[in-house]
Amino acid sequence: MTMMRNIFLLLLPMCASALEVGLPTANHALYSPSGEGQFYQGTAGHDWRSGQYGSVRSGGRQFHEGIDIRCLERDRRGEPTDRVVAVADGEVVYVARVAGQSNYGRYLLVRHNWDGVEVFSLYSHLGGFAPGLRAGQPVKRGDWIAVLGYSGTQKIPKERAHLHFEICFQLNRNFAAWFAPKLAKGDRNDHGNFNGINLLGIDPAALFLTAREKPALNFREYMESQPVAFTALFPARRAPLSFMRAQPWCIVNGPEPAPVTAYEVWFMAVGVPAFVRPRTDVTTAAPRVLSVNEPAVNACPARRMVERDAKRRGWQFTKRGAELMEMLD
Numbered sequence: 064m065t066m067m068r069n070i071f072l073l074l075l076p077m078c079a080s081a082l083e084v085g086l087p088t089a090n091h092a093l094y095s096p097s098g099e100g101q102f103y104q105g106t107a108g109h110d111w112r113s114g115q116y117g118s119v120r121s122g123g124r125q126f127h128e129g130i131d132i133r134c135l136e137r138d139r140r141g142e143p144t145d146r147v148v149a150v151a152d153g154e155v156v157y158v159a160r161v162a163g164q165s166n167y168g169r170y171l172l173v174r175h176n177w178d179g180v181e182v183f184s185l186y187s188h189l190g191g192f193a194p195g196l197r198a199g200q201p202v203k204r205g206d207w208i209a210v211l212g213y214s215g216t217q218k219i220p221k222e223r224a225h226l227h228f229e230i231c232f233q234l235n236r237n238f239a240a241w242f243a244p245k246l247a248k249g250d251r252n253d254h255g256n257f258n259g260i261n262l263l264g265i266d267p268a269a270l271f272l273t274a275r276e277k278p279a280l281n282f283r284e285y286m287e288s289q290p291v292a293f294t295a296l297f298p299a300r301r302a303p304l305s306f307m308r309a310q311p312w313c314i315v316n317g318p319e320p321a322p323v324t325a326y327e328v329w330f331m332a333v334g335v336p337a338f339v340r341p342r343t344d345v346t347t348a349a350p351r352v353l354s355v356n357e358p359a360v361n362a363c364p365a366r367r368m369v370e371r372d373a374k375r376r377g378w379q380f381t382k383r384g385a386e387l388m389e390m391l392d
């Protein structure tokens with residue numbers, strides 16, 4: 064599968080600007096040769112690799128959707144004091160102040176607009192927030208927003224205090240309404256559209272390192288450089304419209320003169336929909352797998368979205384993949 068780079072170059076807006084991002088704490092060991100052990104906080108009994116993004120937990124079967132950044136500073140009582148700062152200019156859009164309402168613990172999201180791309184940075188397990196911090200507040204890169212901590216519904220020992228950090232997309236802008244009837248009796252969605260189920264992350268460390276290596280890089284170019292793991296066909300009436308509205312950049316080939324009969328969506332292995340191509344020559348009754356780049360899919364075993372069908376002739380969505388297709392609205 065190709066990246067179809069030429070098509071994108073035609074569509075790049077004149078205003079595309081270099082991605083200006085910085086790390087969320089003073090721990091910058093990611094940029095040092097062999098600094099990973101100082102940068103990542105591993106899980107109990109495991110080394111720094113388990114703090115990376117990806118299929119890094121439970122022998123590769125469990126997916127970690129962000130990176131865990133080690134604490135550098137503590138007060139006399141051993142409480143973490145590292146300041147957490149915004150990684151890029153944006154707007155604070157959500158502040159979850161109650162530690163016990165999510166396995167993120169206390170967390171917050173900043174929304175960024177990178178060349179028209181709506182992207183969120185997520186900071187979690189926080190110890191507290193910068194004074195006066197509230198949703199709706201504009202922030203600049205490097206602004207103090209929170210304090211690193213160890214809050215969460217699953218107990219994190221103080222010694223393993225860390226910042227769980229994500230760069231993510233919101234999958235469905237009407238998530239809260241979609242999710243409400245699916246909640247088990249007695250369960251609640253305390254976080255509306257900013258529930259973690261509705262946020263799907265890319266590897267923040269890879270983004271930070273690439274942006275440092277290529278200072279002129281813009282975000283769309285970065286997304287174009289990511290391998291497409293599989294493509295799926297959506298009926299025109301079931302287009303992932305809220306995603307497309309948030310990401311107008313993702314539509315390739317532009318509006319067609321003929322009526323659109325289906326949408327071809329290109330996915331990264333973890334399920335992030337990266338680009339959408341309107342089709343006028345094909346129809347489908349329900350979302351279905353169109354093509355698979357097997358090595359790219361196999362590179363992410365803990366979040367498999369597609370699998371061989373029973374006769375091993377074609378491909379189908381896994382249960383997780385089918386749920387994702389349903390959620391993308």
Ligand SMILES: [Zn+2]
Pocket residue numbers: 127129130131227228
């Ligand atoms: Zn984590």
